Amino acid sequence: MLGHQPGYDDAGVYKAMEDAVAAGKLRSIGISNYYTKAQVDEVLSFAKIVPAVIQNENHLYYQNIALQDYVSQYGIVIESWYPFGGRGHTAEHFGNSVITELAEKYGKSSAQIILRWQLQAGFIAIPGSSNPEHIAENYDLFDFELTEEEMQRIRGLDRQARYENW
Numbered sequence: 001m002l003g004h005q006p007g008y009d010d011a012g013v014y015k016a017m018e019d020a021v022a023a024g025k026l027r028s029i030g031i032s033n034y035y036t037k038a039q040v041d042e043v044l045s046f047a048k049i050v051p052a053v054i055q056n057e058n059h060l061y062y063q064n065i066a067l068q069d070y071v072s073q074y075g076i077v078i079e080s081w082y083p084f085g086g087r088g089h090t091a092e093h094f095g096n097s098v099i100t101e102l103a104e105k106y107g108k109s110s111a112q113i114i115l116r117w118q119l120q121a122g123f124i125a126i127p128g129s130s131n132p133e134h135i136a137e138n139y140d141l142f143d144f145e146l147t148e149e150e151m152q153r154i155r156g157l158d159r160q161a162r163y164e165n166w
């Protein structure tokens with residue numbers, strides 16, 4: 001279970017989740033939409049259980065690299081929502097020329113290149129799909145590996161541009 005966003009009795013929300021873990025009702029807890037070191041530090045100041053994940057908007061054009069560097073010392077993993085930019089924006093991601101070039105090289109789809117980058121970069125990605133073929137495709141990522149140079153090219157696409165602001 002995740003606390004969806006900061007700003008609404010954050011300590012109380014987090015304690016309720018910790019109580020549910022103690023009661024055996026939840027196995028694992030985390031937070032969502034926490035983008036700054038200060039926001040994370042506040043949670044860590046009252047948390048008895050370190051969040052397992054921070055689920056944030058995280059994609060080609062908004063890479064949470066600085067936050068990932070900071071929270072890795074606590075064993076916290078960044079989980080990406082909108083890994084393809086979200087509905088209405090996927091073409092901008094799937095059609096990026098770096099992504100289409102790599103898709104051609106590896107004989108994979110753009111979606112698979114993006115998800116492979118997410119995994120190799122240390123993120124957990126949760127793509128949304130209601131298409132069974134896409135869902136199967138999104139798991140078929142483990143028969144190729146991007147090179148370090150290719151990872152850096154994708155890293156270079158970051159322009160710190162979010163689609164949402166919550």
Ligand SMILES: NC(=O)c1ccc[n+]([C@@H]2O[C@H](COP(=O)([O-])OP(=O)(O)OC[C@H]3O[C@@H](n4cnc5c(N)ncnc54)[C@H](OP(=O)(O)O)[C@@H]3O)[C@@H](O)[C@H]2O)c1
Nearest residue numbers: 032081082083084085086087111126127128129130131134
């Ligand atoms: N914590 C938060 O504040 C927050 C905010 C937003 C979203 N989320 C979560 O993030 C997850 C993903 O969000 P999202 O679904 O809006 O965005 P997304 O995963 O970036 O994009 C979903 C879009 O990608 C398409 N797609 C998926 N796999 C594909 C493939 N292999 N080939 C081509 N198209 C593909 C889907 O279409 P098809 O259905 O046709 O496959 C859908 O239109 C959801 O679980 C959502 O609940 C969390």
